[in-house]
Amino acid sequence: xxxxxxxxxxxxxxxxxxxxxxxxxxxxxxxxxxxxxxxxxxxxxxxxxxxxxxxxxxxxxxxxxxxxxxxxxxxxxxxxxxxxxxxxxxxxxxxxxxxxxxxxxxxxxxxxxxxxxxxxxxxxxxxxxxxxxxxxxxxxxxxxxxxxxxxxxxxxxxxxxxxxxxxxxxxxxxxxxxxxxxxxxxxxxxxxxxxxxxxxxxxxxxxxxxxxxxxxxxxxxxxxxxxxxxxxxxxxxxxxxxxxxxxxxxxxxxxxxxxxxxxxxxxxxxxxxxxxxxxxxxxxxxxxxxxxxxxxxxxxxxxxxxxxxxxxxxxxxxxxxxxxxxxxxxxxxxxxxxxxxxxxxxxxxxxxxxxxxxxxxxxxxxxxxxxxxxxxx
Numbered sequence: 001x002x003x004x005x006x007x008x009x010x011x012x013x014x015x016x017x018x019x020x021x022x023x024x025x026x027x028x029x030x031x032x033x034x035x036x037x038x039x040x041x042x043x044x045x046x047x048x049x050x051x052x053x054x055x056x057x058x059x060x061x062x063x064x065x066x067x068x069x070x071x072x073x074x075x076x077x078x079x080x081x082x083x084x085x086x087x088x089x090x091x092x093x094x095x096x097x098x099x100x101x102x103x104x105x106x107x108x109x110x111x112x113x114x115x116x117x118x119x120x121x122x123x124x125x126x127x128x129x130x131x132x133x134x135x136x137x138x139x140x141x142x143x144x145x146x147x148x149x150x151x152x153x154x155x156x157x158x159x160x161x162x163x164x165x166x167x168x169x170x171x172x173x174x175x176x177x178x179x180x181x182x183x184x185x186x187x188x189x190x191x192x193x194x195x196x197x198x199x200x201x202x203x204x205x206x207x208x209x210x211x212x213x214x215x216x217x218x219x220x221x222x223x224x225x226x227x228x229x230x231x232x233x234x235x236x237x238x239x240x241x242x243x244x245x246x247x248x249x250x251x252x253x254x255x256x257x258x259x260x261x262x263x264x265x266x267x268x269x270x271x272x273x274x275x276x277x278x279x280x281x282x283x284x285x286x287x288x289x290x291x292x293x294x295x296x297x298x299x300x301x302x303x304x305x306x307x308x309x310x311x312x313x314x315x316x317x318x319x320x321x322x323x324x325x326x327x328x329x330x331x332x333x334x335x336x337x338x339x340x341x342x343x344x345x346x347x348x349x350x351x352x353x354x355x356x357x358x359x360x361x362x363x364x365x366x367x368x369x370x371x372x373x374x375x376x377x
Contacts, residue, residue, distance in 0.1 A: 046116030049151060053111070054091070054139035057123035065112045065119060065154045065167070084153070084170050086140035087177040087349035090367060093195050093205055096124075096134040096157050099165050106134030107160050113172075114152035128208050137202075140174055147176040175349040182307045182350035184258040190371050191353050193254035197365040209250030216288070217242050218278030227283045241283045245274040245290065252294070254338065256353075256368060258303070263314065267297040267336060297335035305347070312345035312353070338366070 084092065096106060106129065112119035124134035134157060142149075155168045184191075195205040202208075217240045219230040230240050252268040273291045275281060280289040301317035319335035343357040353368035 044145075044149070044151075046113035046151070047118045049113045050111075050116055050118055050120070052141045052145075053120075054141060055111075055120060055122055056137065057125070058120035060118055060120050061110075062118055064117060065110055065156055084172045085349070085351045086142070086172065086174045087352060088140070088142050089177070090348055090352045090354070091137045091139040092369075093202075094136050094138060096136075098132045098134075098159070103131065103165075104160050105129070105131045107158050109134065109136065109158065110154075110156040111138075112154045114154065128202070128205070135208075140172075142174050145174065147174055149174050175351060177348040178310065179347075179350040180308055182310065182347055184305055184312075184347070185260060188370055188372055189258045191256045191258070191368040192371045193251070194367045194369045197367075198359075198362045200363075203364075204251060206253055207250060209248065211246055211248045213244055214247045214274045215242050215244045216274055216276065216278050216281055218281060218283040220284040222284065225284050227279055227281065229279065243281060243283065243286060243288055245288045246272070247274055248272040256339070262300060262302045264300045265298070265337060265339065267299070267338065269295045269297065269336065271295075295336075297337065299335060299337035299339075301339075310347040312347055314339055314341050314343075314345070317341060 086092065096109065098106070106124050109122040109124070110119050111122060122136050124136055128135035150171055150173045153170055153172050155170065157165045157168075159165050193206070196203050217230070219228050219233065219235045219240060220226070221228045228235075230237075248270070249272075250270050252270050254265065254267040256263060256265045271293050275289040275291050277289075281287065282289075297319065299317060299319040301314055303312060303314050305312045317337065317339065319337050321335070322333050323330050324333050339355070340357065343355050346354045346356075348354060351370050353370075355364075355366040355368070357364050
């Protein structure tokens with residue numbers, strides 16, 4: 001299997017969006033309407049197809065994954081369809097949701113093309129995964145294949161104590177990245193940010209971003225079991241209690257919606273900081289108090305798109321303005337947006353949007369995926 005580079009540490013599993021999200025769904029399969037009942041369009045050896053998948057931290061094993069009768073279908077909660085779309089040079093981010101509150105983390109995943117006799121054992125990304133979710137990235141090399149092609153795959157997540165949690169099935173469709181007839185508006189006009197690469201490594205993804213350790217000091221009245229002010233009670237500094245916590249900044253989601261006349265977008269930021277007031281934390285039990293905020297940003301503008309080349313360009317971008325009072329004066333506060341008129345934008349396979357720019361001297365790539373619905377957010 002081919003290697004994909006590592007990413008950084010996941011912050012909060014509760015704030016995930018975008019990406020490919022797995023969970024069990026006992027309803028009937030709801031495949032994309034353009035996919036045939038029999039998804040195998042070309043006669044290619046399943047294990048040869050498997051070799052074309054690009055995934056990190058994987059070792060290939062021999063055998064056949066069994067799928068029990070009435071096995072749950074792959075429910076892609078963030079994409080609202082049951083198909084995995086691949087194009088060359090774009091990796092999908094998979095987020096696998098744990099089965100319950102008592103779940104203690106994923107150890108590995110099995111992935112097999114239907115009819116195959118081999119499968120990789122995929123280790124979850126150690127930085128982005130935690131006790132609630134497992135994250136891994138996967139791409140596909142379609143070189144010399146006649147596209148599009150479709151085929152079925154099986155996915156088996158394994159937990160550290162539960163063993164195999166379920167068996168999921170999906171349809172994979174590999175499409176030509178150079179779609180010359182792409183329409184950004186029809187039939188689906190919504191595109192959602194999937195992840196950001198900085199110098200080839202994942203720096204941001206929904207629910208995953210910057211984190212750093214901070215601390216607050218205080219004292220405990222053991223008799224009354226409550227926190228007290230160290231200075232007011234003349235407690236020597238050698239007896240102060242230091243509690244460490246995590247501060248974080250991340251993007252929950254960013255969504256672009258195209259119309260015939262322009263573009264609108266929303267972006268939600270999440271900020272978590274340790275409360276600097278020591279009296280708000282409990283130094284007797286070690287319980288920390290956090291200041292948590294979310295900010296919804298809105299922006300809009302116009303664009304030009306050349307379907308023949310896949311080139312997209314934004315122009316006349318603006319964001320919402322609110323006015324804040326500070327020290328007796330009124331100042332404008334502009335909503336944040338990451339899309340720009342200077343970045344390079346390319347559409348691949350009418351499914352993925354790639355933004356390329358240089359930020360603070362680092363090569364930065366952001367990937368958006370076309371999605372059917374974001375009404376659940």
